[in-house]
Amino acid sequence: MPPHTPSPAARLAVAGDLLALLRDTTTEPRPDTQLEALTLAVAADLPVLLWGEPGIGKTAALTQLATALDLPLTTVIASVHEPSDFSGLPVVGDDPAGQGIPMAPPDWAVRLVRAGRGLLFLDELSTAPPAVQAALLRLVLERRIGALRLPPGVRIVAAANPRASAADGWELSPPLANRFVHLQWTHDPEVVVRGLGGTWPHAILPRLDPARLHGAVEFARRAVCRFLTARPPLVHRLPSGETRRGGPWPSPRSWEMTLHLIAFATAAGSSRDVLSLLVRGTVGDGPGLELLASLDRMDLPDPEALLADPARAELPERGDLRQAVLDAVVAAVRARPEKSRWDAAWALLARAVDTGTPDVVVVPATTLATLRRADWDVPATIDRLAPAMELSRRADRAAVAAGTGR
Amino acid sequence: MTAHPHRTAHPPRPPDPALDLDKLLAARLHAARVRPYLATALFALHVVASRHVPTMAVDRHWRCYVSPAFVDRMPVEELAGVWVHEVSHLLRDHHGRSDRVARARGLHGPAERLRMNIAADCEINDDVYGDGLPAPADVVLPHLLELPAGQLMEDYLRQFRLGPYTQGMAWLDCGSGADGREREWDLGPDGAHGLSEQERDAVRFRVARGITARPGDAPKGWRRWAEEAFHPPQPWRELLGAALRSAVSGAGAGDDYTYGRPARRSAGVPGVVLPSLRRTPPRVSVVIDTSGSVSDRELGSALLEVAAISRAVGGRRDMVTVVPCDAAAGEVHRLCRAEGIPLTGGGGTDLRTGFARALAARPRPDVVVVLTDGQTPWPDARPACRTVVGLFPRQRAGSPVDEDDPDYVPDTPPDWARVVTIDPGPGAR
Numbered sequence: 124m125p126p127h128t129p130s131p132a133a134r135l136a137v138a139g140d141l142l143a144l145l146r147d148t149t150t151e152p153r154p155d156t157q158l159e160a161l162t163l164a165v166a167a168d169l170p171v172l173l174w175g176e177p178g179i180g181k182t183a184a185l186t187q188l189a190t191a192l193d194l195p196l197t198t199v200i201a202s203v204h205e206p207s208d209f210s211g212l213p214v215v216g217d218d219p220a221g222q223g224i225p226m227a228p229p230d231w232a233v234r235l236v237r238a239g240r241g242l243l244f245l246d247e248l249s250t251a252p253p254a255v256q257a258a259l260l261r262l263v264l265e266r267r268i269g270a271l272r273l274p275p276g277v278r279i280v281a282a283a284n285p286r287a288s289a290a291d292g293w294e295l296s297p298p299l300a301n302r303f304v305h306l307q308w309t310h311d312p313e314v315v316v317r318g319l320g321g322t323w324p325h326a327i328l329p330r331l332d333p334a335r336l337h338g339a340v341e342f343a344r345r346a347v348c349r350f351l352t353a354r355p356p357l358v359h360r361l362p363s364g365e366t367r368r369g370g371p372w373p374s375p376r377s378w379e380m381t382l383h384l385i386a387f388a389t390a391a392g393s394s395r396d397v398l399s400l401l402v403r404g405t406v407g408d409g410p411g412l413e414l415l416a417s418l419d420r421m422d423l424p425d426p427e428a429l430l431a432d433p434a435r436a437e438l439p440e441r442g443d444l445r446q447a448v449l450d451a452v453v454a455a456v457r458a459r460p461e462k463s464r465w466d467a468a469w470a471l472l473a474r475a476v477d478t479g480t481p482d483v484v485v486v487p488a489t490t491l492a493t494l495r496r497a498d499w500d501v502p503a504t505i506d507r508l509a510p511a512m513e514l515s516r517r518a519d520r521a522a523v524a525a526g527t528g529r
Numbered sequence: 530m531t532a533h534p535h536r537t538a539h540p541p542r543p544p545d546p547a548l549d550l551d552k553l554l555a556a557r558l559h560a561a562r563v564r565p566y567l568a569t570a571l572f573a574l575h576v577v578a579s580r581h582v583p584t585m586a587v588d589r590h591w592r593c594y595v596s597p598a599f600v601d602r603m604p605v606e607e608l609a610g611v612w613v614h615e616v617s618h619l620l621r622d623h624h625g626r627s628d629r630v631a632r633a634r635g636l637h638g639p640a641e642r643l644r645m646n647i648a649a650d651c652e653i654n655d656d657v658y659g660d661g662l663p664a665p666a667d668v669v670l671p672h673l674l675e676l677p678a679g680q681l682m683e684d685y686l687r688q689f690r691l692g693p694y695t696q697g698m699a700w701l702d703c704g705s706g707a708d709g710r711e712r713e714w715d716l717g718p719d720g721a722h723g724l725s726e727q728e729r730d731a732v733r734f735r736v737a738r739g740i741t742a743r744p745g746d747a748p749k750g751w752r753r754w755a756e757e758a759f760h761p762p763q764p765w766r767e768l769l770g771a772a773l774r775s776a777v778s779g780a781g782a783g784d785d786y787t788y789g790r791p792a793r794r795s796a797g798v799p800g801v802v803l804p805s806l807r808r809t810p811p812r813v814s815v816v817i818d819t820s821g822s823v824s825d826r827e828l829g830s831a832l833l834e835v836a837a838i839s840r841a842v843g844g845r846r847d848m849v850t851v852v853p854c855d856a857a858a859g860e861v862h863r864l865c866r867a868e869g870i871p872l873t874g875g876g877g878t879d880l881r882t883g884f885a886r887a888l889a890a891r892p893r894p895d896v897v898v899v900l901t902d903g904q905t906p907w908p909d910a911r912p913a914c915r916t917v918v919g920l921f922p923r924q925r926a927g928s929p930v931d932e933d934d935p936d937y938v939p940d941t942p943p944d945w946a947r948v949v950t951i952d953p954g955p956g957a958r
Contacts, residue, residue, distance in 0.1 A: 368771070399727040408759045412734040419731055440722075442572035443732060482554040482561070483572050510551070517555035518562060521605035525559075525661050 150187075153314070153324035157306060159393060160400040162188060163329050164304045165242075165278045167387040169380050169405075170263050172248065172300075173282040175308030180315070181282045183323075184308070185244050191328055194242040194278065197231055201255060201281070202247040209258035211269020226269035233271070240276030249283035249295060249369070256299055263302050282308075295369040297362060304380065305371045305404040329391035336390055343386035347378060350417045357410045373406040381405045381414070423448050426455040433470035442483050449475060449487040457494055465494060466502045473507035481511040489515075548578040548597040556608035563609070563661030566740050566747045570616045573732045575722040581714040586704025587615045588715045589624045590723030591732070594704060610662040617653040618707040620733055621754060623682060627709035630683055640691060642710040647695060648685035649707050651676065656750040669701065679750070733758060765919075765951045766834055772917045772947040773813070773835065773898065812848045814894035816883035818901035819853045831900045831919050831951055850890060854883030880905045884912055899946070907943050916946040 129137075164171045165188065173181045182198070189196035207213070211226025228236075235241050245259065263281075266273040273279075281303065283295070314324055351358055362372045371377065381402055388398040395415070403411030423444060429436045429452055439445050449472065456468045468491055475484050488508055495501075553576065561568040574587070579594040586594045593615060600608065618624075627645040631637060636645075650669040655678050658664035671678050674689045689695070705711050716723065724732070740747045740755035747755070815835050817828060836849055880901060887897050897914055902921040920942060942948045 394725070395727040396725055399730065412730065412759065413738075415727065416731055416735060441724075442574070443569045443735075446568070446572050480550075480554055480576075482558040485558055486561075486568075514551060514555045514558055517551070517605060518559040521555065521559040521609060522562065522661065524604065525563075525606035525609075525663050 148318070148321045148323055150323050150325035152327050155311075155314070155324055156394070156396050156400060157308065158184065158188075158324070159327070159329065160306055160397045160404075161280075162191070162327075163387050163391060163393060163397065164306070164384065164401060165192070165280065166329060166331075166391075167383050168275075168278060169383060170279045170281065170303050172303035172305050173280065173308045174285050174305060175282070177284055179308060179310050181308050182244075182246070185242065185280060185282075187323070187325055188280075189242045191325060192242065192278075194240055194276075195238060196242045196244060197235055198244045198246060199231060200247050201245045201259060202250040202252075204251070204255060206254045206258035209255065209262050209268060211271075228269035228271045232268040232273075235277055236271050236274060239274045241278075243273070243277055243279045245279065245281040247283070248281045249285075253296070256296060260299055260302070263299070297368070297372065300362075300369055301372060301374050301377055303371070304384070304401060306400060307404075329387075329393060331387070331390045332392065335392075339386045339389035342389050343382045346385055346414070346418055346421060347382045349421070350414050351378065353417070354410075354413065357406075357413070360410075362407070371403070371405055371407045371411075373410045377406050419444075420447075423451070426451040429471055430455060430464055430467045433467045433474060436471055436474055438471075438475055438478065440479065442480060445475060445479060446483040446487070449484065450490075453487045453490050453494070456491065460494055460496065462496075462499050465491070465499060466504075469502050469504045469508075472511075473504045476508055476511050481508075481514050484508065484511040485515045485518075488512075546597045546601050548595060549600050550576070552605060553595060553600050553608065556605045557612050559605060560609035560612040560662070564613055566743070566751065567613060567616060567620075567736060569739065570620055570732055570736050571612060573724065574612075574616060574619075577716065577722075579714045581712075582704070583702050585611050585615055586702055586712065586714075587619055587706030588704055588712070588723075589619075589706050589709070589729075590716070590718060590720070591619055591706075591729060592716060592720070592723060594714055606661075606663055607665055610658055610665065613662060614650075614653065614657050615703060615706070617657060618649060618703055619729075620736060620758075621649075621653065621682075622733070623649040623652075623707050624705060624709040626682060627707075630686060631709065636686075639710065642708040643701070644686060644689070644691060644695075645682070645708040646701055646703055647674075647689075648682045650701070650703070651685045652680070652682040655679065656748055765949055768949040769831075769834060769917070769919055769951070772949050773896065811896060812850075812892060812894040813896050813898060814850045814852060814887040814890060816852045816854055816880060816887050816897060816899045816901075818880065818883075818899070818905065828900060831921075835898050835900075835919075850887070850894065852883050852887045854880060854886070881908050884908050888912055888914070900951075903942060911943075911945040918942045918946045918948045919951045920948055921951050 161171060161173070161184065173184075175181050185198075186196060208229050211228055213224045214227045215224055216222055235243060245262075248256070248259070251259070261267055262273075263279060266277070266279075318324075357373050358378065359374050360372060362368055362370065384401045384405060385398065387393075388401065395418075398418075399411070399415055402414055405411070406414070423439065424437060426448070429438075429448070438448060452468050452471055456464050472484050472488050472491065488511060557571055561571050564571075574591055574593040577592050577594050578597055580596065580598075582594040582596045582599075584596055584599045588594070593612075603611070623645075627642065627649070630645065631641065647669055651671045651674070654664075654668055654670055658668065671680070671685065674685075674695070676685060676688055702712075705715055711717075737755040737758040740751055744752050813835065815832065817832065819828075832851070880899060883899070884897065887894060893914065895914060896917065897912065898917045898919065900919045900921070903918075
């Protein structure tokens, strides 16, 4: 009996079985800040730009996102296209002078428009030549490709390699950079190992709570307007210096994007970490961090409300925030000095000593004492500050011992 | 301790010396008074009493683990120094930087993490002590390892091994907040009173902004930290490359699409007008400041970089020309004869003659790259081509002013030029 040799087709079928087994992976929900930020920005219909080293799984994340959102994924490698592929190819007809020259869109755009919905992924953006980037501006901002207009159901995500790893990259021009939410895409070794073991995380679409929509918009408007009223120079500031070129920067456009993102994050109940990624990716690190700090202050109790009812005041537990609140209370008394307010502030400080560490109370107490008017009697509550005063004396002695003579 | 219900120790303690919280807090108050710019960070730390900690240690979630016995035996003013020391590790993100170094250089294991802790201590300790905070007897300072002061943790890490010099430091343990290695006493990310990543950034940002707003209060090391905390300096090679690339690839230089001549693809699609990719090799002219203040090593590395980049963007070697310049400009040389370019000079600089000489060359350059230390007058008007300035920083260490003329302030490069600071120090790459 001759040895049985399987036909080439049968051998390929076995290879196919092996490939099917390898592809057989499951997913699990896993809290993932960057994936949540990406999903939220896509839900808010803002163009997202993922920055990450090659091979880090940007495309894989996009595939997952498309599955989670149930959108067909169209990938376009920007760097291998010509500007006319995005602005439309001029096609000369019979009567160019009379009918004009139409700009014909490429096939993928036609299919995308016909489907009415989808996720458009523009890969390798930073290695596209400047003219292609200029053509992409119109696609990203006006959602137009030649004569076609992308329907509202199409979301745009782009990816780029950072300058350090792009061998022949151009940097993004500031106008193009300003239109994106920039997300730094990093990989978590733990997730990769678990994924290679057969279980990848899957994106959970943030659930927008219908009952929170109005409140979210109101909160977002208040947050951004309050902040920009206090810091008008940040309304528009072109990136200066080489380090920040090609990245996010503050402009009226990116502030409006920020407003949308705050509203979406609020309505979805997302964590501050997610919001931090999104805001810093839209207006840049400095302005973003300042806005977040101002959001933190909005969370702190209002000094006037505290002064109105010191007995039931809820002070933040963290020492630095607590001191910020107490400083604000003392500043409020200084702004409108009245005996009753001064007494209420002492009651608040006493409450702070009762419920937390006494050292944070020392500086506000010292300042409050200097606000005393000649005809104001020292309230009885001041006795409760004794631990803080003792601490202060002890620190004074330490200062003497250390030779600073404070 | 009934006054502080949420500050009780974890887990139930046997009757060891109880933590003298008042002493610890008096020390924190003293620290906040002598270092007011760090007060926010100091008060953000959450105290956890722990018998397992040798002295005081922090984790990356801004908890501060304290040994009651250690508090017992230290005077308040020295405890204050330890507070500032520990919070410095967190502000300078030593755990994150340790993790990055560990990944990048493959440094694993407790011994390497101890080295990171020592290197981190070297970075911060010259700023921490003095001026109200007495230095403890066994404080780690760079000179104990025979290393220069004022460097970063990453730089120190390259320069020493564990050995006789570090014998006395083996007990050292500032916790996972200093070197990134988890400790058995750590409460982890889910434990109580930890700060989230965004909260940590917010605290660091508020401290940094406080320092930049009132720079007079803080020493130089902290001012530099505050400027760079959220904008770490990037390697100059990448920045110079990006600046040069964008200069040579802009309209009028380098390659771009044009309808000036139809593409060869046009033959296949009749009736369609296709643009074609045209390449005009960029001409780069490098003006080199050969005055005495720029070293040959710096010049050499920067010049090689320019040549490599212009080759990468499609220029040929003979498209790069070099103009040595001090008070007077030398001749224009082609880079293919770089070996023979006489970088003669010394004395003062006037780059205006160098600009004039470079722009007078025929054909004209597309881009002028200037390598200089900036101690020169600049042209009044914008030259007729793109300009990239590679600036060698001066007066960082040592005397901040010229001894002969303390009032002399050199002109900064004009704003029509793209300026890249070239720092060939050990931290540059």
